Amino acid sequence: MNNISSLARQAQTHLQAIAGAGNAVVKRSHVYELMAAALGLGSHATLKAHGLLCPLPSQPLLAHYGALHPGPCAARAETLGVARERCEPLAQALCADMAAKALGLVPWEDILGALLSGSRELYRETPRDDKYYESLHAALDDDPDAWPEDPEPLRLESPFVCQALQKAAGQGEGRAHLALGLLVERGARVDAGHQGGDDAEEDADMDDLPDSRAGLYGYERQQKGEVLTGVELEWAEDYAERVQRRAAASRDLATRSSTARDHFNAAAALGQHDALLLLADRYGDDRFFDLQAPQVRADPLWIADLAQRVGRYEWAPAWLALAAERGDMRAMRELMESWQAGDPVKVWTWFHYARLLGMDLTQGDYRAIHGDGSSYDDDVGGPMFVDGMDGVELPAVDESVRQETLRAAQSLFARMKGDNGLLPSAQ
Template structure:
């Protein structure tokens, strides 16, 4: 079902139910009202329809809003009463919902929902989002939702482009699942050879994968061009594009340690230090270790600050960490026996600092620890 098909079927149903004639443009306005929006434009600027899947709002909650909107666009009170009751019921029966595009992206990235979109909603509405997060994503990606995303993307929505990129990205192990010979049989089909059976399946599968890759790349690049920071970071990770770091982006929804890893891979040491510091300030003790060993070793007070902070967080970075392994690197098992090897790392050893410097380092560490503790509550 597309949006046009939804509007058409809704129009036919309401005309039969009320005995009145409805303009198609008014149907779109009523569909938006059924989910609490003041206009169809406001709905499509931030949300898309879903079917049989994830939904952020219950249509049945907005009966009065539908009735009021029906009156606003010129229908009589009797018609408005019927529409206010029948339209939410119809959409509920058809399992039509809406989801904000940021919440869709959060779902695709396996993140918590952006609850600020529904800060005026009752708590049980958000249970729909949380419960549906267990659903298979393939069920979410309906023609209705894709229609809405493509429409929003065509109007310049960076977030819609990013959502489409995530949808077309496929699984991380997609490359491992490629059929042996898929490229060969695809090339054979392209050259005009008529294929049948498993060879045709391989060729078709390879063609579909190439289409997905092309759509993924196109939507990701467009989302990045429009300024979406997560898309810019994805370009850096997948295609070694440094634009994310060139733009000095800070407001990105990503693990700063991962951002630092990407920066390091691109040879951007200062950017790596910047994002490792962000990770450390957030409580990542491995980032603290890396800062001491690779970036902050020239600033003893800073290094001691990280040591004190890690200790407050329950991680003693001065302690050696070694364990027994087999020759293949697996943990040593006494029942298996054989040669034993040691693997691990030395604890960090720092030059001493004077009492004043020690007090400064401890003060900074305590301030950061309080900030981390406050964020956790």
């Protein structure tokens, strides 16, 4: 199977035979809608917004991403004009075809999570109980080489995934551009431009989707103030998104790119703030720090360092504070000793917060090392050096300030267990 179009073409023939010659014609566009329903989604538009449909190479991945739902698929078939008595057999057949191809829907967040962490592979571990490990240890006692092989990962640089990403990028999906940029800069072979063949055929298929015509109708009804629900609402929203994407394309956004920087710029123009971070890190482009409400996956401590590297120093304390709120001791120390050293209330708040997390930042932290920086080993001997840092000196404050800052730290500690969603703002 080269791409989803190949499966859709095969499935169309199979499903039409089940629907019967005298029944409604099963269009290729219907197959896409039915695949979405089989995955528990309301429409193909929702599927595309959620992630990539692709074959999964191992059982843990399939168990996590490949759950199929014949019931919603049968219900969707009926709305597309298939006779009621044929809907269930048709849904069962499509789900069987999808299972035979090991198809699953991998969310954008999981794809980008892997790529942004530096991996080009996506794994899923199978939950194991105590009995599994007991039997494994017993097997290893008998044969030290009996350790089981890791399940095959989804390789994100595979031709299938890259082609699916190119297709999505060509339709204005910023997350696909971001993924492609990360793959390109790590050496993956990704051809620029729109793909022909099956992809061009899929474009024609999609023009026949119900949400192309019904979406326009629903969109116009929305503009007149009518409230839509269900699939009609999804179609109308998807149509509105298409209008926005075409407008973006008319402003010369990069929908066909060849370099990582091209893809990052295209992703940034399509609202991907992580792409702006990468542009700042790789090329010194500091537009990220002009955002009013950045939404990113990156470590805030890393962003604080990046702000200083690109000369946007005013943003460093805000991102350091976010890292500190999440319990990062280095961030707390840097705030106490540098950025907020002149504010006794903040210094004492971070001190109390670190204590609540089990660290006393007023205590020095030293260790013996060799000249090369490695930990000192008595068996090796030789000159001993001392490495480490002094404890933070706290400013003098009265008891009322100590109690006020302790209460503030306790509030931070109570919130840390759940993500409060706060985003930094430049001071």
